[in-house]
Amino acid sequence: MRDRIYITEADFERLSHLVEGRRSERGPDPENLDTLERELDRADVVEAEAMPRDVVTMNSEVRLKDLDSGDIKVYRLVFPSQTGKENSISILAPIGIAMLGYRVGAIIEWRVPKGIRRLKVLDVLYQPEAAGVRGNRGLAAGRRRKAPARPLQ
Secondary structure (H helix, E strand, O other): OOOOOEEEHHHHHHHHHHHHHHHHHOOOOHHHHHHHHHHHHHOEEEOHHHOOOOEOOOOOEEEEEEOOOOOEEEEEEEOHHHOOOOOEEEOOOHHHHHHOOOEOOOEEEEEEOOEEEEEEEEEEEEOOOOOOOOOOOOOOOOOOOOOOOEOOO
């Protein structure tokens, strides 16, 4: 069984809107959209104020360790329109989808052409929720979350 992941209500709404928009455009990578949608479906939606500081949310900057090579790198998880900046990873990339909602100490695994890649979340260096930055509430009106956002227990 995979670890539980957490997502803010604002991120859930924006990502749901992103998936719906990309599907209607019939853009590339429908498999990545399916994977992101499955991650959203299994996520616990929590209020931004209740998000623990050690959870990877959208626009978080995280330090990850590749468990096979030992390399340690810093990445920022971003929306597709924000890619191109140094060390940014799109939420629509397999690694971006895999990172979302995991906590410090978690092992992230995902399939790559040569097998399974494994990264450990070492630290969340920046998280918008911890910094008091609030997302775009109400951006996606079409899809409703599976449960009301609640404080994390």
